[in-house]
Amino acid sequence: MxxxxxxxxxxxxxxxxxxxxxxxxxxxxxxxxxxxxxxxxxxxxxxxxxxxxxxxxxxxxxxxxxxxxxxxxxxxxxxxxxxxxxxxxxxxxxxxxxxxxxxxxxxxxxxxxxxxxxxxxxxxxxxxxxxxxxxxxxxxxxxxxxxxxxxxxxxxxxxxxxxxxxxxxxxxxxxxxxxxxxxxxxxxxxxxxxxxxxxxxxxxxxxxxxxxxxxxxxxxxxxxxxxxxxxxxxxxxxxxxxxxxxxxxxxxxxxxxxxxxxxxxxxRWIAHSLVPVGKLYLDHGAVAAICQAGKSLLAAGITAIEGEFHASEAVQLCDGSGLEIARGLVNYSSTELQKIRGRKSEDIPMILGYGGAETVVHRDNLVLSN
Incomplete structure (x- = not known):
């Protein structure tokens, strides 16, 4: 063969x-x-x-x-x-x-x-x-x-x-x-x-x-x-x-x-070829939504941000202990995320002054880590 x-x-x-x-x-x-x-x-x-x-x-x-x-x-x-x-x-x-x-x-x-x-x-x-x-x-x-x-x-x-x-x-x-x-x-x-x-x-x-x-x-x-x-x-x-x-x-x-x-x-490209340039720390609810339900990451589930990055760059998604659970392409820069982390999606336009994506990392651009 x-x-x-x-x-x-x-x-x-x-x-x-x-x-x-x-x-x-x-x-x-x-x-x-x-x-x-x-x-x-x-x-x-x-x-x-x-x-x-x-x-x-x-x-x-x-x-x-x-x-x-x-x-x-x-x-x-x-x-x-x-x-x-x-x-x-x-x-x-x-x-x-x-x-x-x-x-x-x-x-x-x-x-x-x-x-x-x-x-x-x-x-x-x-x-x-x-x-x-x-x-x-x-x-x-x-x-x-x-x-x-x-x-x-x-x-x-x-x-x-x-x-x-x-x-x-x-x-x-x-x-x-x-x-x-x-x-x-x-x-x-x-x-x-x-x-x-x-x-x-x-x-x-x-x-x-x-x-x-x-x-x-x-x-x-x-x-x-x-x-x-x-x-x-x-x-x-x-x-x-x-x-x-x-x-x-x-x-x-x-x-x-x-x-x-x-x-x-x-x-495969996201999982194995990209170099993550930042970390997003998530609460228990966000971890469960991503790992068990296969959902996208919302701003409300983010507890802390590490690193400086732009929209569309790769980041690691980590649980509260710092263990990587997934990685993906982020829809917002680190500066924007510092302002909207922990907030509901409907509040984002008012906080930033412009409309943005509902999700921080869409499930189509997200890969679970082994």
Whole structure:
């Protein structure tokens, strides 16, 4: 059965840990595996790190740049070289590829999001393997993904993938870092993120010298992807042939079971692609109306507001304890909401001096959090 598969490979898998030079044998195995999957009828997307690492090696830098400007310059040097290497390997197997550079803005702006979906769909139908990376050379700090684990999860959500493979430098998720804790317990299956919390996982915050990701970012990516209905796997990048074995049912790596997928494309976009810029705290009645009755949010149910935002931006809806229960697109700015929170809808025109929407967040623009 044809499936859509997103594979994310990290810098730690693409490079030699001591030197930062590319691990060409690993790249060759990865290319061979992905080409075979593509020729078997699957749709394949590769999300690759490595531009900064390759740029560092090309320029003779001994460590990863710390300033934004230097990192962007190094990424500009490395990205072309990285794509040249991928193109050489894939061309040797007659597999066409495409480069797609994405920024967070491409997911936040609805028109860009829809266009990106259309581009991926056409490339996959043409039998092309899109190779995706963050557009490091132009990204600004507040609109960065932060790591390619998050980017890969958002891409998997965007194209409604069946699988997301996160290739890393360990063979699966453990109860603690097995390089530091010899008796750390392997975890093969995670039924839900609540189950993961029960396992009391201890995760390292950072990745390798040359990379930005750690296990924390992979678990966060798995949360995004599984909430979007994508089965997610953490497995070792040095053995990319494991991808085919896992697809055939072998119990390798750690698998995260997907949650039921919403078929509403707009709500998927709200749930997984937008960056909330504020919080609305709700009373018990509003929480019940939204979570149990599927109703819109009215001004009367808002007890407090956090952050500064404009109308049509994304916000988190939280209960009294601060737990996110939903997120959605707000019909009023934070300034307006400070004036009308806790008030009835019919009072809004008199308070603001003009007529506005009856709802603060309409149910069509609202998605419940898991």
């Amino acid at each position: 044809s499936q859509t598969i997103v594979v994310k490979v990290g810098t730690s898998s693409l490079t030699q840990p001591q030197t930062g030079q590319l691990a060409l044998s690993t790249i060759a195995k990865l290319v061979e595996t992905l080409t075979h999957l593509r020729s078997s009828g699957h749709g394949i997307v590769l999300v690759t790190s490595g531009a900064v690492g390759v740029g560092c090696a090309r320029l003779g830098l001994k460590s990863r740049p710390q300033t934004m400007a230097l990192k962007q310059a190094v990424a500009a040097v490395g990205q072309g070289r990285l794509m040249r290497i991928y193109d050489d390997f894939f061309t040797s197997l007659q597999q066409p590829i495409a480069q797609i550079l994405l920024s967070r803005r491409d997911f936040i702006q609805r028109s860009c999001y829809v266009n990106a979906y259309g581009t991926f769909r056409e490339l996959l139908q043409l039998g092309v393997i899109p190779i995706v990376n963050e557009n490091d050379t132009v990204a600004v700090e507040e609109l960065k993904f932060g790591d390619n684990d998050t980017l890969s999860a958002l891409v998997a959500s965007l194209i409604q993938a069946d699988w997301l493979f996160l290739l890393t430098d360990v063979d699966r998720l453990y109860s603690a870092d097995p390089r530091q804790v010899p008796d750390a317990q392997p975890i093969t299956l995670v039924n839900s993120m609540e189950h993961l919390a029960e396992l009391q996982i201890q995760t390292g915050e950072s990745g390798s010298q040359w990379g930005t990701g750690g296990m924390v970012t992979k678990i966060s990516a798995a949360r995004i992807a599984t909430n979007a209905g994508v089965r997610t796997v953490i497995t070792e990048g040095r053995y990319p042939e494991s991808i085919e074995k896992i697809l055939q049912g072998e119990p390798l790596g750690t698998q995260f079971e997907p949650q039921p997928r919403t078929e509403n494309a707009r709500k």
